[in-house]
Amino acid sequence: MQRIINFILRYRNAFLYGFLVLISLVMTVNSHSYHHSKFFNSSKWLSGSIYGWGADISGYFGLREENRKLVEENERLRMLLFNAPGDTLPPLDSIADYRVMAARLIKNSISSPRNYLTIDMGSKQGVEQDMGVITTNGILGIVENVSNNYATVQSVLNTKSNINAKIKNSEYFGSLIWDGRDHTTVQLIDIPRLVPLVVGDTIVTGGMSSIFPERIPIGTIKKYELNPSRTFYNIEVELFNDMANIRNVYLIESRDLNEIKTLEGRTTDE
Amino acid sequence: MNNALFLTLVRFVLLVLTQVLIFNSLNFLGGINPMVYVIFFYWYPLKGNQSIFMLVSFFLGLLIDMFSDTLALGAIASLTAAYARPVILRFCFGVNFEFQNFSFKNTTKVQRLTFLALLVLIHHLVYFSLEILDWSHFLLILRKVFATGLVTLVLCTLFSSLFSPKSE
Numbered sequence: 068m069q070r071i072i073n074f075i076l077r078y079r080n081a082f083l084y085g086f087l088v089l090i091s092l093v094m095t096v097n098s099h100s101y102h103h104s105k106f107f108n109s110s111k112w113l114s115g116s117i118y119g120w121g122a123d124i125s126g127y128f129g130l131r132e133e134n135r136k137l138v139e140e141n142e143r144l145r146m147l148l149f150n151a152p153g154d155t156l157p158p159l160d161s162i163a164d165y166r167v168m169a170a171r172l173i174k175n176s177i178s179s180p181r182n183y184l185t186i187d188m189g190s191k192q193g194v195e196q197d198m199g200v201i202t203t204n205g206i207l208g209i210v211e212n213v214s215n216n217y218a219t220v221q222s223v224l225n226t227k228s229n230i231n232a233k234i235k236n237s238e239y240f241g242s243l244i245w246d247g248r249d250h251t252t253v254q255l256i257d258i259p260r261l262v263p264l265v266v267g268d269t270i271v272t273g274g275m276s277s278i279f280p281e282r283i284p285i286g287t288i289k290k291y292e293l294n295p296s297r298t299f300y301n302i303e304v305e306l307f308n309d310m311a312n313i314r315n316v317y318l319i320e321s322r323d324l325n326e327i328k329t330l331e332g333r334t335t336d337e
Numbered sequence: 338m339n340n341a342l343f344l345t346l347v348r349f350v351l352l353v354l355t356q357v358l359i360f361n362s363l364n365f366l367g368g369i370n371p372m373v374y375v376i377f378f379y380w381y382p383l384k385g386n387q388s389i390f391m392l393v394s395f396f397l398g399l400l401i402d403m404f405s406d407t408l409a410l411g412a413i414a415s416l417t418a419a420y421a422r423p424v425i426l427r428f429c430f431g432v433n434f435e436f437q438n439f440s441f442k443n444t445t446k447v448q449r450l451t452f453l454a455l456l457v458l459i460h461h462l463v464y465f466s467l468e469i470l471d472w473s474h475f476l477l478i479l480r481k482v483f484a485t486g487l488v489t490l491v492l493c494t495l496f497s498s499l500f501s502p503k504s505e
Contacts, residue, residue: 095410
């Protein structure tokens with residue numbers, strides 16, 4: 068017994084190392100396979116408020132640019148409003164099902180294979196998990212963890228991200244994923260080979276998702292090729308959003324989300 | 338509170354803040370975010386208790402992870418760098434390191450730079466291997482390690498000469 072204790076004491080650093088590595092490996096693997104940790108994420112009070120202060124300061128340097136973006140968006144919306152309603156707008160029932168809230172991005176990230184963003188609104192302001200997040204230019208991500216005053220968003224630039232998307236003015240839809248390499252392009256897969264494609268075509272969100280309304284812009288086709296089995300296209304999509312430079316975002320609350328989720332949950336249970 | 342402990346504590350807090358508020362959003366050349374907190378392992382007193390040093394490093398990594406949503410990558414990488422530090426010290430400074438009155442003052446610049454570079458290399462290698470977690474992307478891992486590691490090394494060298502206390 069004495070020998071065992073001596074042995075452990077002698078190699079205590081090695082044991083400590085092994086033990087701590089084991090703990091963190093479990094955490095790493097968990098965060099790779101499923102939603103990232105509920106306890107250690109940047110939506111928490113401490114990290115949230117520090118990022119909030121940081122954004123308060125750095126926000127001033129981008130005010131002019133932000134104003135320009137918002138005015139341009141207003142311009143676009145005014146134009147939609149004045150010109151032929153119904154033609155350019157999504158169907159009315161689609162609008163009525165969604166509520167929009169404005170929030171501010173306080174932490175951005177583009178360089179990791181799994182990027183998470185942090186916004187300054189939380190459950191007190193009505194933010195819930197799985198809400199869609201967009202900017203004036205297009206989609207940004209999906210809310211993942213929510214605390215009282217902050218929330219983390221799984222960016223489209225995340226290898227775990229998988230969003231329903233389609234080619235504008237057609238009904239062919241596929242999955243929008245990211246290979247983790249370039250922060251200006253994402254990939255659209257599972258588009259059948261019979262679909263006519265042109266470089267420069269617009270990609271928008273599809274109607275199969277309960278998170279995003281239909282026809283939110285994503286990006287344009289940069290190049291495309293058939294996948295190794297020659298049945299589907301792999302499409303490189305250049306994002307409309309400049310992911311490195313985002314401050315103001317909109318949250319989309321889908322009224323039907325909970326109903327659809329419980330329904331889907333019940334279907335898969337049985 | 339004694340002076341060295343206080344200094345370490347201040348460095349800990351300031352390094353976390355600098356890392357998460359400035360260097361995590363740097364995106365130099367389209368996505369290089371140097372990890373300057375590695376210099377903590379360089380600055381930490383050489384003669385301290387190794388177990389405590391490992392625990393402190395682990396929490397430094399974990400705290401950075403919490404801010405950057407990279408759970409436990411930084412913790413493992415920091416822990417490994419801390420665990421390997423005595424070996425690296427012996428490698429870089431040889432027998433001198435064993436003496437009681439050893440300090441950075443009577444070492445050469447090259448020795449110190451090698452020490453720092455090895456710390457950065459180990460930390461980044463562990464971090465990016467686990468981040469990508471796929472050996473088929475071996476070249477991508479190497480590219481990230483060298484690109485980010487180089488920028489980190491340059492910044493850490495700058496930091497170490499800017500904030501080197503005269504008394505140590």
